[in-house]
Amino acid sequence: MTATRRHMLCLTFLALTTLWCGPISGLTPAGFELDNQSIIDATYQMEKYLAARKLKLVSHGRARISAQRGICWQVTDPVRKTWFIHQGVVSDLSSTEGDTTADTPAFMTQGFMALLLGDVSQISPDYNLRINQDEQGNTKLYLRPQDPKLTQIIDLISIHIVRGYVQNIRVVEKSGSSTSLTFDQFKTDKLNDLDLLQDCRDKVNK
Amino acid sequence: MKGINYFILAVLLLLPLGGIYQLLRSPASVQISLEALLPQHTNQLKDELSRLLKQKVLIATKQDGSKLHEQLKQIPGLTLNEYQPLEEFTFLHRYQLLNCSYCRNNLTDTITSALYNPFASITDLELSHDPFLVMRHLMEQPQIPAKISYDPPFCLRGTINREQYCLITATFDYEHFSSQDLLNSLQQIRLTDPSLLYTADALFAASASRNAQNDMMRIGIISTIGCVILFILTFHSIRILLFTVLTLGIALLEGIAAVLMLFGSIHAITLALGACLIGICIDYNLHTFMTLSDEKSSKAAVLKLKAPLLLSLLSSVAAYLVMALTDLLVLRQLSVMAVVTLTTTYLLMLYLLPHLPIPKVAPNPLVALMLKGAGNIAVLWKTALWGIIILAGIWCWLSHPADDDVARMQQVDAQLSQHNQLLEQALHDHRSSVWFQLPASSLQMALEQCEQIRDSLSKDQLRHLLLPCSIIPSNRQQSANIKIYQQSLPQLQKIYQQFGVDISPPDLDNQTVFAPREHPLYNLLPITDHGLLIRVDGSADDLIARLNQFPELLQIRQRQLWSQAFGKYRTQLSILLCSGFIIIALMLYARWGRQTLRIFVLPALCALCGGTLANVLWTQGYMNLFTVMAGFMILGLGTDYCVFYHLSSEQEKSRTLHTLLIAWLTTEISFGMLALSDTAVIASFGLNLAVGLALMLSGVIIWSDGSNNLIRGGNDISK
Numbered sequence: 018m019t020a021t022r023r024h025m026l027c028l029t030f031l032a033l034t035t036l037w038c039g040p041i042s043g044l045t046p047a048g049f050e051l052d053n054q055s056i057i058d059a060t061y062q063m064e065k066y067l068a069a070r071k072l073k074l075v076s077h078g079r080a081r082i083s084a085q086r087g088i089c090w091q092v093t094d095p096v097r098k099t100w101f102i103h104q105g106v107v108s109d110l111s112s113t114e115g116d117t118t119a120d121t122p123a124f125m126t127q128g129f130m131a132l133l134l135g136d137v138s139q140i141s142p143d144y145n146l147r148i149n150q151d152e153q154g155n156t157k158l159y160l161r162p163q164d165p166k167l168t169q170i171i172d173l174i175s176i177h178i179v180r181g182y183v184q185n186i187r188v189v190e191k192s193g194s195s196t197s198l199t200f201d202q203f204k205t206d207k208l209n210d211l212d213l214l215q216d217c218r219d220k221v222n223k
Numbered sequence: 224m225k226g227i228n229y230f231i232l233a234v235l236l237l238l239p240l241g242g243i244y245q246l247l248r249s250p251a252s253v254q255i256s257l258e259a260l261l262p263q264h265t266n267q268l269k270d271e272l273s274r275l276l277k278q279k280v281l282i283a284t285k286q287d288g289s290k291l292h293e294q295l296k297q298i299p300g301l302t303l304n305e306y307q308p309l310e311e312f313t314f315l316h317r318y319q320l321l322n323c324s325y326c327r328n329n330l331t332d333t334i335t336s337a338l339y340n341p342f343a344s345i346t347d348l349e350l351s352h353d354p355f356l357v358m359r360h361l362m363e364q365p366q367i368p369a370k371i372s373y374d375p376p377f378c379l380r381g382t383i384n385r386e387q388y389c390l391i392t393a394t395f396d397y398e399h400f401s402s403q404d405l406l407n408s409l410q411q412i413r414l415t416d417p418s419l420l421y422t423a424d425a426l427f428a429a430s431a432s433r434n435a436q437n438d439m440m441r442i443g444i445i446s447t448i449g450c451v452i453l454f455i456l457t458f459h460s461i462r463i464l465l466f467t468v469l470t471l472g473i474a475l476l477e478g479i480a481a482v483l484m485l486f487g488s489i490h491a492i493t494l495a496l497g498a499c500l501i502g503i504c505i506d507y508n509l510h511t512f513m514t515l516s517d518e519k520s521s522k523a524a525v526l527k528l529k530a531p532l533l534l535s536l537l538s539s540v541a542a543y544l545v546m547a548l549t550d551l552l553v554l555r556q557l558s559v560m561a562v563v564t565l566t567t568t569y570l571l572m573l574y575l576l577p578h579l580p581i582p583k584v585a586p587n588p589l590v591a592l593m594l595k596g597a598g599n600i601a602v603l604w605k606t607a608l609w610g611i612i613i614l615a616g617i618w619c620w621l622s623h624p625a626d627d628d629v630a631r632m633q634q635v636d637a638q639l640s641q642h643n644q645l646l647e648q649a650l651h652d653h654r655s656s657v658w659f660q661l662p663a664s665s666l667q668m669a670l671e672q673c674e675q676i677r678d679s680l681s682k683d684q685l686r687h688l689l690l691p692c693s694i695i696p697s698n699r700q701q702s703a704n705i706k707i708y709q710q711s712l713p714q715l716q717k718i719y720q721q722f723g724v725d726i727s728p729p730d731l732d733n734q735t736v737f738a739p740r741e742h743p744l745y746n747l748l749p750i751t752d753h754g755l756l757i758r759v760d761g762s763a764d765d766l767i768a769r770l771n772q773f774p775e776l777l778q779i780r781q782r783q784l785w786s787q788a789f790g791k792y793r794t795q796l797s798i799l800l801c802s803g804f805i806i807i808a809l810m811l812y813a814r815w816g817r818q819t820l821r822i823f824v825l826p827a828l829c830a831l832c833g834g835t836l837a838n839v840l841w842t843q844g845y846m847n848l849f850t851v852m853a854g855f856m857i858l859g860l861g862t863d864y865c866v867f868y869h870l871s872s873e874q875e876k877s878r879t880l881h882t883l884l885i886a887w888l889t890t891e892i893s894f895g896m897l898a899l900s901d902t903a904v905i906a907s908f909g910l911n912l913a914v915g916l917a918l919m920l921s922g923v924i925i926w927s928d929g930s931n932n933l934i935r936g937g938n939d940i941s942k
Binding site: 063065067068069070072074076090092095096098100102107109111112129190192194196198 | 329332335336338339340341342344345346347350351722723724725
């Protein structure tokens with residue numbers, strides 16, 4: 018393994034941790050319009066394409082997102098996994114060892130939340146932002162990294178917002194690999210007294 | 224008889240030369256270590272590890288780090304820490320560094336999470352070079368410090384007040400280079416770089432020492448000028464001043480030489496406390512000069528002086544000798560020094576001064592005025608006022624607990640404190656740190672013990688700790704880590720195959736352990752060849768208590784140890800003060816019977832209580848070791864006032880009053896002036912002494928119905 022490739026690997030990790038941080042000033046949330054008492058319920062498909070191996074990993078599942086109470090993220094196919102993300106803490110509810118907490122940095126999970134909500138004001142100033150809006154009011158956000166370290170890894174992040182909902186998030190890496198998240202069957206519910214964590218835990222075995 | 228006199232004189236003059244020779248030959252004879260202050264068998268400090276902490280220096284700037292680095296390199300004694308890039312090393316030794324706990328029980332969960340999670344899914348590079356996902360787990364582990372990033376070769380990047388700083392760590396050889404020079408150099412750099420922040424134990428010590436020196440210099444100059452003026456006004460002669468300096472010098476050196484001979488060394492605190500003896504010795508000088516200048520023959524003068532000087536000497540010696548019974552080295556040294564210094568002064572007064580030409584004492588209008596004034600207000604003093612002072616003083620003693628915290632005894636530099644707080648916050652993510660030592664026969668042994676401690680702590684507790692073994696594993700741990708990967712490899716391949724993913728199996732057979740010194744952060748970690756230090760968040764009380772349960776860990780509590788030592792000294796000295804008071808009272812009782820109550824006990828009690836009362840009113844009741852020391856001085860000097868005044872005949876009363884007033888003024892100008900110090904502990908000492916001695920002198924004279932004597936004395940001197 019060459020020194021350059023070793024550095025590339027390190028930079029990949031760096032990118033993973035610096036992808037979501039810091040605000041872009043002057044922009045307001047453009048995605049899910051969630052008030053404190055609402056919860057978005059949607060199914061999703063994730064396609065992870067690994068260019069070097071020409072391998073596509075596809076998974077399906079369901080996400081329940083509340084701006085205040087966190088995210089319940091469930092993978093239903095090809096494996097069953099459930100994560101609960103709240104206030105920067107990721108808990109693996111489906112772990113064989115019971116609830117385990119992953120030491121994922123808070124800014125990373127908060128960044129993920131910002132991406133889901135299409136809230137670009139929360140995303141790093143290290144990106145150049147381009148916004149395309151069509152006549153129906155649908156929006157496409159394109160984020161290109163401008164930090165030299167990031168440009169070696171990330172090529173483009175695009176967020177497609179349709180009728181106020183984030184429909185697709187796509188991260189394209191310089192290596193040609195990419196990750197695409199597509200949401201469908203949106204449902205907005207009122208939270209009322211729902212305990213999202215308990216609700217999420219109840220769904221682990223269903 | 225004459226031969227014996229000359230022999231005594233020769234011995235007295237030669238002995239100090241031995242002390243000077245010993246000090247010049249071995250400056251290390253002056254001890255400054257904390258251990259010597261503590262009672263025997265309580266030494267808990269391991270020099271090598273505690274030195275690590277004392278050497279630590281942390282410097283930060285918002286500006287160009289490389290420019291600062293160049294400037295710092297020029298400072299003598301300062302060694303800047305440099306380190307290699309961390310990422311490459313971590314990747315190369317990832318299997319040695321991470322204890323793969325998930326490999327045994329949770330490997331499937333870990334791999335599937337990485338393949339299908341939306342926020343940090345697996346990469347091509349990981350599948351090719353890190354299928355165990357070691358790097359992402361290493362990144363999740365808390366590093367030191369959690370909020371710091373590395374910018375080799377010398378900068379740590381941290382945020383202070385929301386601004387990016389370059390933090391440079393260094394060590395300072397405080398044993399061979401001047402901390403004062405280091406502080407001056409940093410202050411000089413700060414003139415051109417106002418964003419510069421710095422902290423180190425050595426800097427706090429240097430700053431406190433400089434403040435104390437400036438303070439003492441200021442007060443010392445005023446005191447010296449005051450004493451010189453007073454001597455010249457009184458004796459109209461420089462010779463007397465020179466003789467006084469000469470006899471005091473000989474007596475003190477004699478005391479030091481005796482301590483060196485008996486103990487092999489002398490502690491700096493003994494020297495500091497011993498300096499108070501000057502106050503008593505100078506009074507012997509004044510009485511002798513006054514008597515010699517007044518009497519026709521020196522023989523007659525010596526005869527007159529012998530009794531009061533001897534009684535005064537015996538009472539002081541008896542009080543100081545009690546200190547020899549304690550188990551505190553410094554107090555035992557002090558008792559020897561006091562006995563020898565006072566005895567030498569006594570002998571010099573009797574055997575040296577009578578042979579010197581002493582000029583006639585000139586009338587002093589200032590002293591006359593003071594005596595007459597004091598006589599006129601004496602009636603007031605005789606009333607209930609003294610009772611009130613005694614009662615109020617006793618109340619003060621009882622209601623104000625002593626404060627032995629050494630941190631309060633020195634002036635803490637406000638700017639340094641602020642720097643320290645900001646840097647601690649940036650580097651360690653908390654305001655204060657508590658340190659534990661883990662001494663061992665070798666570093667490997669210390670790392671292994673550290674790992675055992677780490678494994679017994681919870682994940683939450685580990686967040687509040689810096690354990691060097693979490694960064695650099697022991698050889699044993701590294702080998703164990705590699706073995707886990709080797710055993711888990713077949714299962715890993717099976718899991719990936721299950722999801723149709725091909726991986727390149729890592730080469731685990733050629734992994735070898737690395738030496739601690741190879742680690743890029745070795746210089747940043749508090750480790751030596753014989754142990755390591757563990758840092759804990761100062762606010763995590765439960766964790767600190769838990770760590771104290773490990774027998775191999777020793778908490779470094781220097782401030783607490785010093786405070787405890789000072790507290791123990793204060794308690795012992797308070798007992799000795801009471802014992803000394805009783806012993807002196809009994810000795811005087813043998814001479815004056817029941818009158819002792821009136822001529823000594825009540826004035827001394829009033830002086831001790833009055834000093835305390837003044838201290839409470841002025842310094843909000845700051846009671847410490849040095850306020851008790853002031854009590855000793857009040858008692859010693861007060862006894863002299865009492866003895867000399869009451870042993871003088873009616874005809875000599877005016878001269879004695881004159882002498883006592885000069886002696887008192889000398890002490891007030893030299894020691895009493897310390898009340899003006901900016902350093903709380905010195906001010907409390909000076910204030911106690913100034914007020915206590917004033918009350919003692921007036922008490923000795925006025926309780927003996929001396930108001931008429933005062934006025935008569937004033938008239939005599941004016942003539």
